[in-house]
Amino acid sequence: MQPNKRGAGIPASATLTISAKARQMTAAGVDVVNFGVGQPDFPTPPHIVEAAVTALQGGAHGYTPTAGTPAIREAVAANLSKLSAVDYAPTSVFVSNGAKQCLHNLIQVLVDPGDEVVVPSPFWVSYEPIVQLAGGVMKLLPTHLADGFKLTPDQLREAITERTKVLILNSPSNPTGAAYSAAELEALAEVVLAHPHLAVVSDEIYRRLTYDGFTHVSFAGLSPETAARTFVVDGVSKAYAMTGWRIGYAAGPAEVIAAAIRYQDHTTSCASAGSQAAAVAALTGDQTPVATMLKAFTERRAVVLERIAAMDGVSVHPPQGAFYAFCDLQGLGPVGEDDGPFCDNLLAQAHVAAVPGYAFGAPGHVRISFACGMDRLVEGLDRFERFIHENPRNPQR
Ligand SMILES: Cc1ncc(COP(=O)(O)O)c(C=O)c1O
CATH class of the missing domain: 3.40.640.10 (Type I PLP-dependent aspartate aminotransferase-like (Major domain))
Incomplete structure (x- = not known):
């Protein structure tokens, strides 16, 4: 049985696909740094969870x-x-x-x-x-x-x-x-x-x-x-x-x-x-947890911007909001224009999950989410930098 044309034409979400791949690798015991996921690494603040529990118990x-x-x-x-x-x-x-x-x-x-x-x-x-x-x-x-x-x-x-x-x-x-x-x-x-x-x-x-x-x-x-x-x-x-x-x-x-x-x-x-x-x-309710998370994102953003600025061939416009760095890879040469294989190889070789720019209508870019803990962020950026050094031109060919 086949879906109709509309069903067949619906693409998988690139962000959810990369996250699923990263999860599969993690389940198989691979230490993956997940820059693909668009969700905060924090738990929901306790007073919010409690409100749900109270409502459900009521x-x-x-x-x-x-x-x-x-x-x-x-x-x-x-x-x-x-x-x-x-x-x-x-x-x-x-x-x-x-x-x-x-x-x-x-x-x-x-x-x-x-x-x-x-x-x-x-x-x-x-x-x-x-x-x-x-x-x-x-x-x-x-x-x-x-x-x-x-x-x-x-x-x-x-x-x-x-x-x-x-x-x-x-x-x-x-x-x-x-x-x-x-x-x-x-x-x-x-x-x-x-x-x-x-x-x-x-x-x-x-x-x-x-x-x-x-x-x-x-x-x-x-x-x-x-x-x-x-x-x-x-x-x-x-x-x-x-x-x-x-x-x-x-x-x-x-x-x-x-x-x-x-x-x-x-x-x-x-x-x-x-x-x-x-x-x-x-x-x-209390908005302090939002400020606390924002402070952490602000610190991580500063680290991402500093590290990317030091990488030859990669550039980024400082994000004014959200928790993503959208990096332009075109300075790397042909590697950058082919961001799908770039991200596949980044995941396969460096065990870093990131979303290719073509998914957002911008080939030659890669999206790094900094909604992950600082340790993982630094580890992932180290691997990202090493991957670029080790694959100076076109890593998939
Ligand atoms: C720009 C944008 N709009 C909407 C959404 C959807 O958010 P929600 O989880 O509330 O469905 C997202 C989630 O990634 C997003 O990035």
């Missing part, structure tokens, strides 16, 4: 309302309202099984077959399948290390056609760590607002993880006009070390949010009740 065993419990919708609305020029009502929020499912729901109810979705590239690996599953057409707008991997208003203006329905903005970005300032977003907003048929899906999942004093700005928060066009997507996975709890949420204009909730009625019904209680504790 009987939170059933379905919740599709869009989330009243408590979580209220907590999310209050939290996101701090970001925005308008107050989000709890009814303009829905909660889902991770930010990933929020993105799915929104794209399914915003994009008709043949509609274009504009995405700055490099881009997060799941955007393309999410758009394609809705019948949409990805229009990639390349950005480069030299420009800090940021989309310019001119690029956006030139890309928009009558069929362009959505701009996906991801700030801070996975994989590049690029984060847009208020002035940069305002310049993009001018273009967006000139096209009334264009919505913005603003993926802000890394908004709490920024560096060097960078203050996150939400596209929705620029003005009531941008808020009326924007669907903010966020969640607890990254900042609260809760990737496995599967809670994300989105907020935006009412009719589309209502459609996204109806879509969820018929797909997953709701997010897990216990996880929703945990997420309420994350959003409303």
Whole structure:
């Protein structure tokens, strides 16, 4: 039995594939340093776990309302309202099984077959399948290390056609760590607002993880006009070390949010009740653990940047947010252009798992996640450097 064309066309997630390979090797007794994985190495803070235990012991065993419990919708609305020029009502929020499912729901109810979705590239690996599953057409707008991997208003203006329905903005970005300032977003907003048929899906999942004093700005928060066009997507996975709890949420204009909730009625019904209680504790409780994790990421980021700067042929733009270093390998010569085999060989020979740039639309790069402990980070960077020295040109041939 074969899947249909749509099923056959869905690519495996490069990040999950590399993590699975690394796990298999680890299970077989190989000491692998996993730079592939996009999740904090910290446990979920205890007060959040306790909130879930209390909820479960108190009987939170059933379905919740599709869009989330009243408590979580209220907590999310209050939290996101701090970001925005308008107050989000709890009814303009829905909660889902991770930010990933929020993105799915929104794209399914915003994009008709043949509609274009504009995405700055490099881009997060799941955007393309999410758009394609809705019948949409990805229009990639390349950005480069030299420009800090940021989309310019001119690029956006030139890309928009009558069929362009959505701009996906991801700030801070996975994989590049690029984060847009208020002035940069305002310049993009001018273009967006000139096209009334264009919505913005603003993926802000890394908004709490920024560096060097960078203050996150939400596209929705620029003005009531941008808020009326924007669907903010966020969640607890990254900042609260809760990737496995599967809670994300989105907020935006009412009719589309209502459609996204109806879509969820018929797909997953709701997010897990216990996880929703945990997420309420994350959003409303003590924020010290977020600061503690951010401090650790900041220290690791400094180490990665220092070590990469000392490696001939490898360059990196300092990430302003998230926990990835997106390294340009093109200075290594042909090796860099072929990043798939580069990463295969890096894993096979040096036992370091990292994600090839082509998965993010940027061949010739490699993404290193520094969401791993400092010891492992240093060990992995040592191996990475040795691998480059030992394979100065093209290690796969
Ligand atoms: C840019 C981006 N958006 C969304 C997600 C999905 O997050 P969640 O775990 O909440 O589904 C990720 C996870 O890697 C991500 O990197």
